[in-house]
Amino acid sequence: MAQLLTLLAVYVAFHFVLSASHQVNAAAPGVVGSANVLSLLQPYDLLYYSGVRAYFGQEWQKAAELLEKSILTKESLLSVRRQCHKDCVTTGREALQNLDSEEGSLWDLWALDWVQQRAECLRFCIRRSVTPAGQLPVSSDIEYEFGTRNPYNFLQVTYYKLEKLQKAASAAHTYFVANPSHLEMRNNIEKYRRMEGVTEEDFQDREFLNEKHWVLYDAAVQLEAAFDWAQASKKWKECVNETLRQTEECRVQCEVSSQRLPEDRGVNSVDGVFEKAAALSLSLLACRQYCVIQVSTRPGRISAQEDYLPTQLEHLHIAQFKAGDVRGAVQSVRSLLLFYPSDKDSLDNLQLYYETLGGDTESQDIQPSQEIVRYISHSLQEKELLYFGMENLAFSFTDPDLWTPEEVVPESLREAWRAEQEKMNEKIKGGYQQEEVDDSGFFSGGPVPRVGVTITMDDEKLNGTNRVVLDGVMTETECDRILQLATAAVSAGDGYRGRRSPHTPHETFEGLTVLRAVKLAQDGMINQTDARLLHELGERARDLLHSYFRSPSGLHISFTHLVCRTAITGDQEGRSDLSHPVHVDNCLLEPDTKQCWKEPPAFIHRDLSAILYLNDNFNGGDLFFTNRDAKTITAQIKPSCGRLVGFSSGPVNPHGVTAVTSGRRCSLALWFTKDKIYRDMEREEAEALWAADGHTVVKKEEDEGKGSATTTTTRNARSQAPKEKNRGRGRVTGGKDEL
Numbered sequence: 001m002a003q004l005l006t007l008l009a010v011y012v013a014f015h016f017v018l019s020a021s022h023q024v025n026a027a028a029p030g031v032v033g034s035a036n037v038l039s040l041l042q043p044y045d046l047l048y049y050s051g052v053r054a055y056f057g058q059e060w061q062k063a064a065e066l067l068e069k070s071i072l073t074k075e076s077l078l079s080v081r082r083q084c085h086k087d088c089v090t091t092g093r094e095a096l097q098n099l100d101s102e103e104g105s106l107w108d109l110w111a112l113d114w115v116q117q118r119a120e121c122l123r124f125c126i127r128r129s130v131t132p133a134g135q136l137p138v139s140s141d142i143e144y145e146f147g148t149r150n151p152y153n154f155l156q157v158t159y160y161k162l163e164k165l166q167k168a169a170s171a172a173h174t175y176f177v178a179n180p181s182h183l184e185m186r187n188n189i190e191k192y193r194r195m196e197g198v199t200e201e202d203f204q205d206r207e208f209l210n211e212k213h214w215v216l217y218d219a220a221v222q223l224e225a226a227f228d229w230a231q232a233s234k235k236w237k238e239c240v241n242e243t244l245r246q247t248e249e250c251r252v253q254c255e256v257s258s259q260r261l262p263e264d265r266g267v268n269s270v271d272g273v274f275e276k277a278a279a280l281s282l283s284l285l286a287c288r289q290y291c292v293i294q295v296s297t298r299p300g301r302i303s304a305q306e307d308y309l310p311t312q313l314e315h316l317h318i319a320q321f322k323a324g325d326v327r328g329a330v331q332s333v334r335s336l337l338l339f340y341p342s343d344k345d346s347l348d349n350l351q352l353y354y355e356t357l358g359g360d361t362e363s364q365d366i367q368p369s370q371e372i373v374r375y376i377s378h379s380l381q382e383k384e385l386l387y388f389g390m391e392n393l394a395f396s397f398t399d400p401d402l403w404t405p406e407e408v409v410p411e412s413l414r415e416a417w418r419a420e421q422e423k424m425n426e427k428i429k430g431g432y433q434q435e436e437v438d439d440s441g442f443f444s445g446g447p448v449p450r451v452g453v454t455i456t457m458d459d460e461k462l463n464g465t466n467r468v469v470l471d472g473v474m475t476e477t478e479c480d481r482i483l484q485l486a487t488a489a490v491s492a493g494d495g496y497r498g499r500r501s502p503h504t505p506h507e508t509f510e511g512l513t514v515l516r517a518v519k520l521a522q523d524g525m526i527n528q529t530d531a532r533l534l535h536e537l538g539e540r541a542r543d544l545l546h547s548y549f550r551s552p553s554g555l556h557i558s559f560t561h562l563v564c565r566t567a568i569t570g571d572q573e574g575r576s577d578l579s580h581p582v583h584v585d586n587c588l589l590e591p592d593t594k595q596c597w598k599e600p601p602a603f604i605h606r607d608l609s610a611i612l613y614l615n616d617n618f619n620g621g622d623l624f625f626t627n628r629d630a631k632t633i634t635a636q637i638k639p640s641c642g643r644l645v646g647f648s649s650g651p652v653n654p655h656g657v658t659a660v661t662s663g664r665r666c667s668l669a670l671w672f673t674k675d676k677i678y679r680d681m682e683r684e685e686a687e688a689l690w691a692a693d694g695h696t697v698v699k700k701e702e703d704e705g706k707g708s709a710t711t712t713t714t715r716n717a718r719s720q721a722p723k724e725k726n727r728g729r730g731r732v733t734g735g736k737d738e739l
Helices: 002-027 044-056 060-088 093-098 104-127 140-147 150-161 165-178 183-193 208-225 229-256 273-289 291-295 308-322 326-339 344-356 370-392 411-429 476-491 514-522 528-548 681-692
Strands: 454-457 467-471 507-512 556-567 580-583 588-590 595-597 608-613 618-620 623-626 633-637 644-648 655-657 660-673 698-703 706-711
Touching: 044 060, 044 140, 044 150, 060 104, 060 150, 060 229, 140 150, 150 165, 150 183, 165 183, 208 229, 208 308, 229 273, 229 291, 229 308, 229 370, 273 291, 273 370, 291 308, 308 326, 308 344, 326 344, 326 370, 370 411, 467 528, 476 507, 476 514, 476 528, 476 556, 476 660, 514 528, 514 681, 528 556, 528 608, 528 644, 528 660, 528 681, 556 618
Parallel strands: none
Antiparallel strands: 454 467, 467 644, 507 556, 556 660, 580 655, 588 595, 608 644, 608 660, 618 660, 623 633, 623 655, 698 706
16 A cells, blocks of 8 residues: 555656646747747737727727737637647657556656656647747636636627627627626627628627537437437437547646646645645646536536536437437446446436347447546546545645545545535435525514505515515505606606617616606706605615615615616517516526526625516516526516515525516616615715705615614715725626627
8 A cells, every 4th residue: 555655646746747847948938949939829818908908998900909819819829739738649658658567766767758758848849839928827817707708798899899790799699608697798789680781690609619518418408308319319429529528628738738836826835846746736637627617617607517427428328218229328328327336227227228128148248438438537547646635745626526436535534525425415406495595684574664555475475585565655646757757758868768678679678767867857857856756765665675674784775777668569479588587686696506606797785676666557577586496486476556576685586577568567676785885876966966956855874774864965976985895806897898
């Protein structure tokens, strides 16, 4: 055992020499043979930042050239690494073969010879095509930008400014594929579709080749749904092969790309060269293992699909059997059993397939796919080294696979490993159906401090947590006044000028804020009293919900929006979409994984949401709540004048709106925050405008949970606001990217 551990340590240490030799030489300046430095690949992160600067400087042509060059350079860099790995894979093979026959010091010498030859080959190969700076690792922020396809966000606006609409449409579609919740981009795409010269063929995903396995996956699922088993089995096989290819491509990039030295990674207790060698080599092996996560994560998703490759094999053998390819089904189910050897369903299916073939001896000899055998073998070898590093070198590693056999894990780590595996398996089997816990700090069931307002539905009737329906919040007269206000504002050119909804092409969308209403009133276009009523309704809703949900802290209005959705006549036949797709107000919902990620572009500061309805003379437009799968409806509410629906803004309350199929649906949407810094500054500006005109606005200011009446003063409210904190990850953004 001691000898085995020594050999493992030597292997890990010498693996470092390959990476370190490559890295040190890659960063060293100097003349690169006879190559023209100007023809070498430049750092793509530098090109990207230069393109972003040109974008904000409104140098549109320059921005387009630099952003396109950054995308092309990144792809070219990956291609160079891939080719160099292929060219150098046989280098030092003679020395490598001698490792099998030598022991002791001679084994060390042959190992060093092999590693040095490969490192020299890679160093020379890459330096022929890439500048020294271009070989250095990029920052995590740049990886995030390209991972979320943000360069295409900038490009779609840039090409629009340059009046290159076909390229703008392609860039917009490419970005939207990875950011499907980006409503402005969806709206832009609808605009491009209506522009002259733009066709459906222009909406191409420029990153298609990097995500081909997901295209095949979705196609296979659709063929299964159509019971086309022959074509489904063909697609599943293509999907498995493409997934293996993408995984191997990722693993090659881990091996060939420059690695940060251990001290840059903050590795603890790294003293000697062998410890540094082990730390860096283990990081390389961890990178190769994490390729599973990269490949099994859909564009635009944050978390990976568990058991992505085994799931494909399961679909494959079932499709093959139903298509009549029983021998193929045997091979596929035996491949699946390499991941889970004792899985009862797979073993039962294998026995069924044997019996279908008549139990002949030849069928018993059908072997698993050799590609899967190699995949499993390589992965297990890496896991053994990584767990050795965890046990003996204090290396940190989280196994990305559920199928890892227990015998690979050292005895000292097994208890913690078992606990983690059981936790994950229970989560998957339960389908995340465990009881939701709302950590918003709200507790429904408080008093309703307004005469005439009644609690129509509570948590129990709405089948959820921190949900309520209150009726009688507005009178019929007040509803009519706000409806007239909306009509007058739209006819005055306010809101969104009756544009198509950002959520569906079958409805128009009109909106009005309090500040815009005040300005229209000052211009004499609407009644001053109606604008003040719009403002007061926000305060009314806040008082009711603050009391009912028993918020221990202050509750501030974050945004108020009068919204009307109108069904487009003659455009409703065969409609199957929603007026507003299922979403969560303060996090990004992933229905497939039932996770909700509290990060931009979600409005992470929102704590409480509300809708105050104004009318019911339309068809459709019901609010509904779902589970996190975005499919299972738990409650549905029909709008009516004066009905207020309030709910906490977090992941316990996914919700959407059914299609408005005729008529016009109007409501006042409100969001509240407990953080005063995110209060609605437009409301304060509106109050300042009233004060400047000599009007007094009395409102309740929440101060640490205690209400006190205050009067606005003649100040510029916006100038008095503190700077908003960044509660999300810092990154380059495209600013206002709506056309």
